[in-house]
Amino acid sequence: MIPNFFKIAWRNIIRQKAYTLINIIGLGSGVAVCLIIFVLIQFHLSFDYFHEKKDRIYRLLTEYHHADSKDIFYGSGISAAIPQGLHVDMPTLKEIAPIYNNFDDQILVLNAAGETEKKFKETSGVFATTPAFFKIFDFPLLAGTSASLKDPNNALITKETAEKYFGNWKNAMGKTLKWNDKDVVKITGVLATVPKNTDFQLKLVIAMGTGFTAGYATSKDWNSTNNSFGCYVLLPSNVSQAYLTSRLRALVKKNHTDGITDSEIAQPLKDVHFDVQSGDYSNKSISPQMIKMLWLIALFILIIACVNFINLATAQAVNRAKEVGIRKVLGSNRSQLQIQFLTETMVIVLVSVIVSLGISAIAIPFIGKVLELPLTAGLLWQADVATFLMAMTVGVTLIAGFYPSIVLSGFNPINALKSKLALKTPKGISLRRALVVFQFIVAQGLIICTLIIVKQMHYFTNTSMGFAKNAIVNISVPGDSIGISKIPYLKQRLTSLKGVEQLSISSDIPAGENTNWGMFYFDHSAKQTDFYSIFKLIDDQYLKTYDLKLVAGRNILPSDTIKEFLVNEALVQKLGIRNPQDALNKEMRLGPRNKGVIVGVLKNYHNRSFKNEYAPMMMTSMAKWCSLTNIKLTASTINTTLPDIEKIWAEVYPDYAFDYKFMDEQVAQFYKQENQLASIYTWFAGVAILLSCLGLYGLASFMAVQRIKEVGIRKVLGASVSGIVYLFSKEFVVLIIIGFVIASPITWYLMNKWLQDYTFRIHIRWDTFAMSGFMAISIALATVSFQLIKAALTNPVKSLRSE
Numbered sequence: 001m002i003p004n005f006f007k008i009a010w011r012n013i014i015r016q017k018a019y020t021l022i023n024i025i026g027l028g029s030g031v032a033v034c035l036i037i038f039v040l041i042q043f044h045l046s047f048d049y050f051h052e053k054k055d056r057i058y059r060l061l062t063e064y065h066h067a068d069s070k071d072i073f074y075g076s077g078i079s080a081a082i083p084q085g086l087h088v089d090m091p092t093l094k095e096i097a098p099i100y101n102n103f104d105d106q107i108l109v110l111n112a113a114g115e116t117e118k119k120f121k122e123t124s125g126v127f128a129t130t131p132a133f134f135k136i137f138d139f140p141l142l143a144g145t146s147a148s149l150k151d152p153n154n155a156l157i158t159k160e161t162a163e164k165y166f167g168n169w170k171n172a173m174g175k176t177l178k179w180n181d182k183d184v185v186k187i188t189g190v191l192a193t194v195p196k197n198t199d200f201q202l203k204l205v206i207a208m209g210t211g212f213t214a215g216y217a218t219s220k221d222w223n224s225t226n227n228s229f230g231c232y233v234l235l236p237s238n239v240s241q242a243y244l245t246s247r248l249r250a251l252v253k254k255n256h257t258d259g260i261t262d263s264e265i266a267q268p269l270k271d272v273h274f275d276v277q278s279g280d281y282s283n284k285s286i287s288p289q290m291i292k293m294l295w296l297i298a299l300f301i302l303i304i305a306c307v308n309f310i311n312l313a314t315a316q317a318v319n320r321a322k323e324v325g326i327r328k329v330l331g332s333n334r335s336q337l338q339i340q341f342l343t344e345t346m347v348i349v350l351v352s353v354i355v356s357l358g359i360s361a362i363a364i365p366f367i368g369k370v371l372e373l374p375l376t377a378g379l380l381w382q383a384d385v386a387t388f389l390m391a392m393t394v395g396v397t398l399i400a401g402f403y404p405s406i407v408l409s410g411f412n413p414i415n416a417l418k419s420k421l422a423l424k425t426p427k428g429i430s431l432r433r434a435l436v437v438f439q440f441i442v443a444q445g446l447i448i449c450t451l452i453i454v455k456q457m458h459y460f461t462n463t464s465m466g467f468a469k470n471a472i473v474n475i476s477v478p479g480d481s482i483g484i485s486k487i488p489y490l491k492q493r494l495t496s497l498k499g500v501e502q503l504s505i506s507s508d509i510p511a512g513e514n515t516n517w518g519m520f521y522f523d524h525s526a527k528q529t530d531f532y533s534i535f536k537l538i539d540d541q542y543l544k545t546y547d548l549k550l551v552a553g554r555n556i557l558p559s560d561t562i563k564e565f566l567v568n569e570a571l572v573q574k575l576g577i578r579n580p581q582d583a584l585n586k587e588m589r590l591g592p593r594n595k596g597v598i599v600g601v602l603k604n605y606h607n608r609s610f611k612n613e614y615a616p617m618m619m620t621s622m623a624k625w626c627s628l629t630n631i632k633l634t635a636s637t638i639n640t641t642l643p644d645i646e647k648i649w650a651e652v653y654p655d656y657a658f659d660y661k662f663m664d665e666q667v668a669q670f671y672k673q674e675n676q677l678a679s680i681y682t683w684f685a686g687v688a689i690l691l692s693c694l695g696l697y698g699l700a701s702f703m704a705v706q707r708i709k710e711v712g713i714r715k716v717l718g719a720s721v722s723g724i725v726y727l728f729s730k731e732f733v734v735l736i737i738i739g740f741v742i743a744s745p746i747t748w749y750l751m752n753k754w755l756q757d758y759t760f761r762i763h764i765r766w767d768t769f770a771m772s773g774f775m776a777i778s779i780a781l782a783t784v785s786f787q788l789i790k791a792a793l794t795n796p797v798k799s800l801r802s803e
């Protein structure tokens with residue numbers, strides 16, 4: 001019996017090629033979207049899940065309390081004194097691993113004579129830590145031991161990095177590197193390949209206490225934090241997260257200077273990858289809300305695909321009425337017919353799943369490239385994916401096949417053989433129409449979301465941030481005393497180039513997320529301010545280079561030490577000063593000795609992304625801490641000027657790799673996640689539109705079959721082809737408008753809530769909704785026109801001959 005069901009099912013599928021192809025495209029696309037989203041979410045959920053002690057690993061976070069707001073913010077940077085303080089305060093914590101995560105490191109490979117053989121620039125992946133890190137986390141070694149990190153100037157290197165530096169990782173042991181042209185480190189261990197699904201994308205792990213990290217290893221500073229300095233601990237099985245947090249809070253409170261309200265908390269390792277506010281070392285975090293949204297999109301698109309199948313199957317019901325009638329006359333009961341039609345559905349679903357695997361294998365690497373994730377087609381060949389696909393096959397077969405099987409098996413054999421069937425739902429909108437409306441609610445919702453996100457991205461790109469960002473190149477120079485001492489000569493050489501318009505040396509760029517924050521003493525006050533301010537070191541050319549405007553006072557004068565300050569309007573307002581002129585000549589002091597007077601007030605510019613308000617900011621000069629070169633180029637000669645800059649760089653800093661960044665590209669990184677989100681929404685909106693159009697095609701096919709005699713009568717009575725097409729098209733337009741009316745307020749609410757995350761944002765306008773509705777109606781009419789015109793052109797003699 002069962003083999004016979006499959007044989008008949010396959011014959012019917014082959015006989016109705018067009019119908020089968022449309023179903024396979026629809027279901028295959030829907031299942032592919034679900035599969036891609038499943039693989040993407042599973043990849044994120046697997047981050048750092050491979051560590052054996054994962055349930056006892058915690059990250060320490062700083063809890064920031066702002067005096068003028070009830071909001072609480074969290075950051076991964078902590079006070080440098082906390083790790084040592086915890087050792088004393090909680091001796092039960094055997095493993096406490098301080099971590100310093102460095103960026104843009106210059107690595108020189110040295111030969112036996114200490115001479116430079118190769119030079120590399122590592123933008124990320126260089127960490128400083130202690131042996132405790134490798135007792136907490138599971139990163140196995142191929143050679144050497146992690147215990148060597150207890151001694152300064154030792155380092156572990158990953159297999160891939162060792163092969164890049166030395167050709168063969170086995171040659172790495174005992175070799176020496178120079179870190180940032182200051183500290184010579186010896187390779188004492190080689191780490192195995194680091195998994196892709198970890199937030200610790202290690203390349204080089206240096207012993208804490210090497211070079212500048214020695215200050216962090218012995219620090220007594222409980223007040224300041226550094227975003228690059230963090231800490232992980234391994235809790236004993238009998239110690240709870242709540243107890244660790246309470247001890248942390250008490251320890252920090254006891255050692256903080258009066259007036260500082262910041263505190264610390266412990267965060268489980270399982271939450272780190274999903275904490276987009278505090279971030280992680282891989283910069284690939286994803287919010288729980290985004291995961292829920294992806295699941296929701298997958299569910300809706302799968303439902304749309306199933307709706308298509310239902311509509312197409314019921315549209316074909318009339319064509320198979322005589323087959324059902326004959327089967328019933330020959331003795332088939334209703335349950336046998338239902339099993340037969342479910343078997344056909346299952347065969348189509350199985351083929352669709354195979355097609356979805358092919359689509360996913362092609363799409364996943366592409367999506368991985370756009371999202372900057374190491375996604376490969378190999379992720380499809382996992383046990384959990386096989387389980388997911390089996391569940392999808394069963395689920396889709398039942399959801400998509402159940403209703404058509406009920407409809408088809410319920411035909412009256414006499415009416416079926418006489419071709420007198422009525423598939424209408426009495427009173428009210430038919431199920432098929434309701435399903436099409438649902439499809440367009442989802443499709444138009446995704447279209448509106450995509451349009452709003454794209455408009456917000458356009459706003460980010462085209463709205464001035466208040467400073468020049470085009471044709472400006474940033475190059476970091478060596479930050480040691482020798483590197484800094486060569487800056488005047490570098491400036492002299494670079495400014496002589498024809499394509500260089502302006503040049504400045506500073507600590508960092510005008511806008512950034514990872515900036516230095518601090519408190520200060522104002523106007524001879526004995527207490528620090530109760531708010532944090534961004535702190536930048538600049539020279540007297542910085543304002544000209546970035547075209548920053550003053551609203552009061554003047555620019556700072558050239559100086560190698562702190563003497564004068566520039567502040568922005570936001571800082572003046574925080575101090576309660578209404579007139580910027582009144583802030584001039586007031587004293588500012590950083591710590592016990594670094595003091596000067598305010599000589600200028602800057603017009604507010606966006607010193608962070610558009611998500612944030614203007615932050616209070618102060619600028620001053622201190623040449624020995626400025627190592628970023630800001631070069632404004634003539635836009636028309638950038639391609640010819642950059643090679644000249646590289647030649648000069650090679651002369652001044654021969655041991656350093658030349659690496660530059662364009663300012664506008666760094667600003668674009670602020671909105672990388674939003675641009676990725678826009679790409680995802682665009683793809684999924686496209687799939688939803690495709691599937692909705694297939695659903696409309698199914699409904700149009702159904703109407704063409706059901707109302708063929710009505711068309712014949714209208715044509716006999718003188719109706720034109722265009723009149724008939726208009727009459728039937730009107731019904732589809734009504735369905736789309738109903739979907740639009742339902743989708744619009746829901747989408748407006750959700751996107752308005754999303755926009756609240758941005759201090760500077762667009763206003764949702766009516767034209768966005770109008771564009772979405774117009775697009776949906778245009779695409780829908782283009783989809784159904786073929787079927788409607790075909791029905792309208794049918795010879796009325798042929799359609800009425802059975803009467």
